[in-house]
Amino acid sequence: MSLDIFWFLPTSGDTRYLGKSDFGRPASNEYMRQIAVTAENLGYDGLLIPTGASCLDPWVVASSLVPVTQRIKLLVALRTSISGPTASARQAASLDQALHGRLLLNVVPGGDAAELAAEGVHLKHDERYEVADEFLGVWKRLLQGEKVDFEGQHFRIEGAKNHFEPESRPYPPLYFGGSSPAAHELAAKHVDAYLTWGEPPAAVAEKIADVRARAAKHGRTVRFGVRLQVIVRETNAEAWAAADSLISKLTDEDIHAAQANFARMDSVGQQRITALHGGRRDKLEISPNLWAGVGLVRGGAGTALVGDPETVAARLKEYADLGVDSFVLSGYPHLEEAIRFAELVFPLLPDKKPVTLRDQVLTGGAFDVRATVAERKAA
Numbered sequence: 001m002s003l004d005i006f007w008f009l010p011t012s013g014d015t016r017y018l019g020k021s022d023f024g025r026p027a028s029n030e031y032m033r034q035i036a037v038t039a040e041n042l043g044y045d046g047l048l049i050p051t052g053a054s055c056l057d058p059w060v061v062a063s064s065l066v067p068v069t070q071r072i073k074l075l076v077a078l079r080t081s082i083s084g085p086t087a088s089a090r091q092a093a094s095l096d097q098a099l100h101g102r103l104l105l106n107v108v109p110g111g112d113a114a115e116l117a118a119e120g121v122h123l124k125h126d127e128r129y130e131v132a133d134e135f136l137g138v139w140k141r142l143l144q145g146e147k148v149d150f151e152g153q154h155f156r157i158e159g160a161k162n163h164f165e166p167e168s169r170p171y172p173p174l175y176f177g178g179s180s181p182a183a184h185e186l187a188a189k190h191v192d193a194y195l196t197w198g199e200p201p202a203a204v205a206e207k208i209a210d211v212r213a214r215a216a217k218h219g220r221t222v223r224f225g226v227r228l229q230v231i232v233r234e235t236n237a238e239a240w241a242a243a244d245s246l247i248s249k250l251t252d253e254d255i256h257a258a259q260a261n262f263a264r265m266d267s268v269g270q271q272r273i274t275a276l277h278g279g280r281r282d283k284l285e286i287s288p289n290l291w292a293g294v295g296l297v298r299g300g301a302g303t304a305l306v307g308d309p310e311t312v313a314a315r316l317k318e319y320a321d322l323g324v325d326s327f328v329l330s331g332y333p334h335l336e337e338a339i340r341f342a343e344l345v346f347p348l349l350p351d352k353k354p355v356t357l358r359d360q361v362l363t364g365g366a367f368d369v370r371a372t373v374a375e376r377k378a379a
Helices: 029-042 058-064 085-098 113-118 125-143 181-190 201-217 236-246 252-263 268-275 309-320 334-348 373-378
Strands: 004-008 046-049 073-079 103-108 148-151 156-160 174-176 193-197 223-232 285-287 304-307 324-330
Touching (some): 004 334, 029 046, 029 334, 046 058, 058 085, 073 085, 085 103, 085 125, 125 148, 193 201, 201 223, 223 334, 236 304, 252 268, 309 324, 309 334, 324 334
Parallel strands (some): 004 324, 046 073
């Protein structure tokens, strides 16, 4: 089966080590463009542009990538709790036109009540999904050219009209991730692709089954994807050493502070990711080659596939066998790891072209004469 492989833009900054170190990289627009162009040239199918109080604005970042990319799709956050459907429909149509149909939208009702409060939003967990349901109902109608009058519990819309058609029909595809019953129902009713964070395959299978069954009740089908970190090296030993190195600068105080922050969130998905390791360094391999070390201090996608290329490809196939056709990947630092993953794993994935010259002898010199290994031996 064909797989969509996305990479991630670190719009809150990048690093070689989690925690305090001398190797942090600021989230400059120039760096985001560098990663985006590299990912496109390597053959990645899309880029996730995240959202959050510490992130560059995802719509501004996406707009800045219009003139420097031609093929790669951009998965941009659609914040249903802090914006209105009419303005958001116009915004989405405008950006999709500029990208010539390459826009994808990641529906984000919001998982951090404190962050939403800073935005002036004071909705409880399930209320955010009620808002998202009404928002998406209006938003989709507008992008299909309807004039909309709507009165619900959270929105009152009078005479709304979107005057700018998107290139994607009927509208840019909707992606979404959430683990609560309310989130699964929203996915079943509205979205095109449901994303889960990288839980063990059995847990992912349960979520897929629930969303699929709910969607069937609405007469719909939904695609599925997994959001994961990756730590791939030429050998398993090197990969696990890199995983250990990534968290080698973390202090117990760093972990305690991060875990306390996660504990106050009402995100069911975050609670599930945190429960996988409980903040303990000694219980981080939660499933074969699935490592939860990133989640000690990073919210959201806190698990990584760790191993050599064949092992990582095999673990991706396990998810694919469950019905997953999209993977949204990342690794620290994101520029180098985008290259490393493409070089090592793309040759093992369906429909992905190798990005390296194999079986040739190269010295990198100005007068290098390329030859295959067999030709050199014959000579």
